[in-house]
Amino acid sequence: MTDPVQLDSSAQNTWCPGCGNFGILTAVKGLVAALEEEGITRERIVLVSGIGCHAKIVDYLQLNTFYAIHGRTVPVATGIKLANPELTVIAHMGDGDGYGEGLEHLLFAAKRNVDITAVVHNNGVYALTTGQTSPTSRLGFPGRSTPGGNAERPMNPLELALAAGATFVARDYSRGADRLKGTLRRAVLHRGFSLVDVLQVCMTFNNLYQYYNERVAELEEHNEESRTDAQARMTEWTYGGDGRIALGVFYRDERTETFDGHVVRKPVGVGEREAAIAKILARRV
Amino acid sequence: MYDSFSVLIGGRAGDGVNEAGNLLGRLISRLGYRIYAEVDYPSLIRGGHNFCVVRASAQAIGARTDALDVVLALTAETVDRHRARLRSGGTLVVDAANVKDVPRGADVVAVDVVTLLKEEGAPQVMRNTCLLGAFARVAGIPWETVEDTVRKHTPREQELNLRVARRGYQAAEQRRVLPSLGRAPQAVINGNEAIGLGLARGGLEAFIAYPMTPVTGLLHFMAHYAEDFGFTVVQPESELAVMLMSLGMAYAGRRAAVCTSGGGFCLMTEGFSLSGAAELPVTVVLGQRPGPSTGLPTYTSQSELHFALHAGQGEFPRVIVAPATPLEAYEWSPAVLGLSWKYQVPGVILVDKTLCEGSFSTDAGEAMSLPVYEVAAWDGASPYKRYARTDTGVSPLAFPPLPGEAVKVDSYEHDEAGLTTEDAAETVAMQEKRLGKLVQLEHEIELLPAVKVTGPAEATTALLCWGSNGPVCEEVAAGLGLKVIRPRVLWPFPAVQMERALRGVQRTVCVEGNATGQLLSLLRLQGLDADDALRKYDGRPFSVEDLEAGLAEVLS
Numbered sequence A: 001m002t003d004p005v006q007l008d009s010s011a012q013n014t015w016c017p018g019c020g021n022f023g024i025l026t027a028v029k030g031l032v033a034a035l036e037e038e039g040i041t042r043e044r045i046v047l048v049s050g051i052g053c054h055a056k057i058v059d060y061l062q063l064n065t066f067y068a069i070h071g072r073t074v075p076v077a078t079g080i081k082l083a084n085p086e087l088t089v090i091a092h093m094g095d096g097d098g099y100g101e102g103l104e105h106l107l108f109a110a111k112r113n114v115d116i117t118a119v120v121h122n123n124g125v126y127a128l129t130t131g132q133t134s135p136t137s138r139l140g141f142p143g144r145s146t147p148g149g150n151a152e153r154p155m156n157p158l159e160l161a162l163a164a165g166a167t168f169v170a171r172d173y174s175r176g177a178d179r180l181k182g183t184l185r186r187a188v189l190h191r192g193f194s195l196v197d198v199l200q201v202c203m204t205f206n207n208l209y210q211y212y213n214e215r216v217a218e219l220e221e222h223n224e225e226s227r228t229d230a231q232a233r234m235t236e237w238t239y240g241g242d243g244r245i246a247l248g249v250f251y252r253d254e255r256t257e258t259f260d261g262h263v264v265r266k267p268v269g270v271g272e273r274e275a276a277i278a279k280i281l282a283r284r285v
Numbered sequence B: 001m002y003d004s005f006s007v008l009i010g011g012r013a014g015d016g017v018n019e020a021g022n023l024l025g026r027l028i029s030r031l032g033y034r035i036y037a038e039v040d041y042p043s044l045i046r047g048g049h050n051f052c053v054v055r056a057s058a059q060a061i062g063a064r065t066d067a068l069d070v071v072l073a074l075t076a077e078t079v080d081r082h083r084a085r086l087r088s089g090g091t092l093v094v095d096a097a098n099v100k101d102v103p104r105g106a107d108v109v110a111v112d113v114v115t116l117l118k119e120e121g122a123p124q125v126m127r128n129t130c131l132l133g134a135f136a137r138v139a140g141i142p143w144e145t146v147e148d149t150v151r152k153h154t155p156r157e158q159e160l161n162l163r164v165a166r167r168g169y170q171a172a173e174q175r176r177v178l179p180s181l182g183r184a185p186q187a188v189i190n191g192n193e194a195i196g197l198g199l200a201r202g203g204l205e206a207f208i209a210y211p212m213t214p215v216t217g218l219l220h221f222m223a224h225y226a227e228d229f230g231f232t233v234v235q236p237e238s239e240l241a242v243m244l245m246s247l248g249m250a251y252a253g254r255r256a257a258v259c260t261s262g263g264g265f266c267l268m269t270e271g272f273s274l275s276g277a278a279e280l281p282v283t284v285v286l287g288q289r290p291g292p293s294t295g296l297p298t299y300t301s302q303s304e305l306h307f308a309l310h311a312g313q314g315e316f317p318r319v320i321v322a323p324a325t326p327l328e329a330y331e332w333s334p335a336v337l338g339l340s341w342k343y344q345v346p347g348v349i350l351v352d353k354t355l356c357e358g359s360f361s362t363d364a365g366e367a368m369s370l371p372v373y374e375v376a377a378w379d380g381a382s383p384y385k386r387y388a389r390t391d392t393g394v395s396p397l398a399f400p401p402l403p404g405e406a407v408k409v410d411s412y413e414h415d416e417a418g419l420t421t422e423d424a425a426e427t428v429a430m431q432e433k434r435l436g437k438l439v440q441l442e443h444e445i446e447l448l449p450a451v452k453v454t455g456p457a458e459a460t461t462a463l464l465c466w467g468s469n470g471p472v473c474e475e476v477a478a479g480l481g482l483k484v485i486r487p488r489v490l491w492p493f494p495a496v497q498m499e500r501a502l503r504g505v506q507r508t509v510c511v512e513g514n515a516t517g518q519l520l521s522l523l524r525l526q527g528l529d530a531d532d533a534l535r536k537y538d539g540r541p542f543s544v545e546d547l548e549a550g551l552a553e554v555l556s
Helices: A020-037 A053-060 A073-083 A095-101 A103-112 A157-164 A177-189 A209-215 A227-234 A259-263 A270-283 B017-029 B076-085 B113-120 B124-138 B143-153 B158-171 B191-201 B216-224 B239-251 B262-278 B305-310 B326-343 B424-446 B467-480 B495-502 B518-525 B544-555
Strands: A045-049 A064-067 A088-094 A117-122 A168-173 A194-199 A216-218 A245-252 B004-013 B034-040 B047-057 B068-073 B086-095 B107-111 B187-190 B206-209 B232-234 B256-260 B282-288 B319-321 B346-352 B359-362 B408-410 B451-454 B461-464 B483-487 B489-491 B507-512 B532-535
Touching: A020 A045, A020 A053, A020 A117, A020 A177, A020 A194, A045 A053, A045 A073, A053 A064, A053 A088, A053 A117, A064 A073, A073 A088, A073 A095, A073 A103, A073 A117, A073 A259, A073 B206, A073 B232, A073 B239, A088 A095, A095 A103, A095 A117, A095 A157, A103 A157, A103 B239, A117 A177, A157 A168, A157 A194, A157 A227, A157 A245, A168 A177, A177 A194, A177 A245, A209 A216, A227 A245, A259 B232, A270 B187, A270 B191, B004 B017, B004 B076, B004 B124, B017 B034, B017 B047, B017 B124, B017 B143, B017 B187, B017 B359, B047 B076, B068 B076, B068 B124, B076 B086, B086 B124, B107 B124, B113 B124, B113 B158, B124 B143, B124 B158, B143 B158, B187 B191, B191 B216, B191 B326, B191 B346, B206 B216, B206 B239, B216 B232, B239 B256, B239 B262, B239 B282, B256 B262, B262 B282, B262 B305, B262 B346, B262 B408, B282 B326, B305 B319, B305 B346, B305 B489, B305 B518, B319 B326, B326 B346, B326 B359, B326 B424, B346 B467, B424 B495, B451 B467, B451 B495, B461 B467, B461 B518, B467 B483, B467 B507, B467 B544, B483 B495, B507 B518, B507 B544, B532 B544
Parallel strands: A045 A064, A045 A088, A064 B408, A088 A117, A117 A194, A168 A194, A216 A245, B004 B068, B068 B086, B086 B107, B206 B232, B206 B256, B256 B282, B282 B346, B319 B346, B461 B483, B461 B507, B507 B532
Antiparallel strands: A168 A245, B004 B047, B034 B047, B034 B359, B187 B359, B319 B489, B451 B483
């Protein structure tokens, strides 16, 4: 058993008091322990982050980490997985990273079904840059870049991921670390691309605790393997307004081949390499 | 100008001009000649005007001449565009049905290609093979040589191709004898292939790219031979992803290279800077073409030197090497890969359309021996610190999984363990650690032949150039008794070797394929200068005649 405390690095935590990221951090520590129980030792786990409040999670954990740049956490995670498929790669990102600056990467990772897990710390606001509108900010959100109210409707990332071909799509909430840990565990153990959209509350710029607490409910009586059912349940709540906010795994497909299983090749030895070069040159004489 | 023989084949895109040019080069190469072949095509799939020029000489060559000995015309446009380039005594070989108005006064061999193809039941796309056969007859090349060439290099529809070539051969008339030089032919490879082979030789493990002229051929080459070399090859959604995937691979210990042109490199620069900050090696093959923006996508340029020198925010060391020929690309690509890993910095192989898509006779046996660059390995002392400060600035490299350890890399400023810091003293220490590697690199590149000097030792006038202008400068300088001084490594700047090369030189002309003199500005930053400059920025490389005329003017 892993003692979660041992996972703390020496970095000082600078999240605001009450930040939803604390819940995610606790869940990730529990996740590491749960993965170790599955035989995935912590040195085989790599966490990647983008830039934003979420990203500090990699500084706070004494694990293999790649603190990347804004929007690019998914291609970094993909590269790591392709370099060594024995590694378990978890890509943390904010909603700005995953659904804004790096949306193309998220959709393509889903499309190619690379075996990594995307964990989106979705707080509906750009927090580290002090409160601008994000891709999942609700219509009318009074961000500092949209003082008259956000004129755009929020995107529904679950529908996008499903449409792009994601083989595991889930939503969870930063409050309730045990439930979140369970969802993350299922996502990571899923063979293929998994997205977990985590509703993470930003206490300072978009405090939605009350809004979420009144609406969240576990996804029940749902067939995870049905795309049609998944699609229907994903649209019950549109990242704003009223409606029950279902938490859990909306869609799961274990049959599709993974990208890494398809494209990764074993490097050849020097002799084989030299022989191939000689053969190619001879053909061009 | 060296004694040489040039043949041009021209037609529409889709006529197989490129394939015919390849085959022409291999045919003439069989006679023992050294080949330089270039392709010229607009950015479209069907139509337009494509041409390929094959130049042959007893000497090793790598430059075009304006003058042509034979023009093979699949279309009337080929005749209109290129007849003025025919030397006196040159021959125009035309597809009679497609080129009805033949110019008066020219020596024309008209072959009724369409009828011959019909009689053989061959498709229109074999018109090029028919003209190739006709060319061999015109040039007095024995039929057996044509047959050997087609058998080796045309695996598809071989018998039909041979019959069609044979009909062309029979229908034409001999005009000259291109004698066999009685020596072994060399491989004819283009720059893209040479880079691919060089990277493979250097132990590359993965290749990631988004297609872009002029390096698309390199992506094709790596994908085609992925199995032979054990490459993991990926074509992701954008150059952003290309660069970041390669850095993910480097983090996990796999040697990856990427290729692109200027526009794609724009997207890569954020990741390029991350490579510098996080000390993750990557090798970028940057194929230049004329800009700004989309510019002339399928033509050549040397306008990205300063872009490569300054790409990415912040200050960090990098390596930039500009090979001139496929042989140098084959030699230097593994050097860039190796240096990039030894020093954990980004490396750039700076090439252009002229080299990437130009085919040159190449003897890989002449390549300099592969420099061995050891990666600083971790001694196992716990805790592992990804950014441990050392005398050289190079931190020991280790990759996950590492039992009991964590490997942490960071785009933020960071401490030795890879944890984010904003501390002033840590910032200075880490910046100095990274820049310390540049000092090591400066020493390292002086151990390599980083500057090439040719010409008589006593010559006091020198041409200064870089990259693909090397061969044309050497050829013209040989005729004028001048030196050519060409830095192969552009960053770190090989100051010691340049100083040595310039001793005794009193007059310099800086020859470049750009409008602003990018090498010249780099020289000036180093306290050097040139007396004159010759610049070409029309998307085409200097021909031998261009450079001769330009020099006649500035040196008169």
